[in-house]
Amino acid sequence: MNTEELFNQDRGNSEKKEQKQSPLVSLERDLKFFNDSIKEVAVDIMVEGLSATPIFVAHQHEVKLGEVILDRNELNTEWSIHASTIEEFVDRGIIKPELKERFMSSYKNPNEFMCLFVIVPEGANFVYYPYLKS
Numbered sequence: 001m002n003t004e005e006l007f008n009q010d011r012g013n014s015e016k017k018e019q020k021q022s023p024l025v026s027l028e029r030d031l032k033f034f035n036d037s038i039k040e041v042a043v044d045i046m047v048e049g050l051s052a053t054p055i056f057v058a059h060q061h062e063v064k065l066g067e068v069i070l071d072r073n074e075l076n077t078e079w080s081i082h083a084s085t086i087e088e089f090v091d092r093g094i095i096k097p098e099l100k101e102r103f104m105s106s107y108k109n110p111n112e113f114m115c116l117f118v119i120v121p122e123g124a125n126f127v128y129y130p131y132l133k134s
Contacts, residue, residue, distance in 0.1 A: 051085035059119040
């Protein structure tokens with residue numbers, strides 16, 4: 001399931017249940033606001049040779065993974081974003097070494113999509129969100 005389907009499915013579910021707004025709605029809003037900054041960091045990670053596989057951690061709580069690049073408290077947004085890499089995810093055991101190749105086979109072009117590890121109270125998952133055209 002791609003990000004757009006995930007966002008649309010989630011919107012449909014929340015409309016049907018008429019519960020409080022999904023956190024994915026606010027995440028999408030923040031990602032549009034953060035778009036240029038995230039893309040710039042992704043390019044820097046790749047150009048500087050730190051990794052060919054940048055991963056961004058999106059969360060609303062305290063997380064000790066990656067480096068903070070966009071703090072929700074400082075920016076008055078709902079989400080914070082940390083920059084990380086596949087290497088850190090493997091080193092920290094989030095992606096098991098034996099599953100790294102499977103992850104890489106589904107990893108989308110980092111010049112066109114931001115790879116997000118979205119952490120919510122119910123769990124965490126990888127989501128790809130396309131960069132907006134400038």
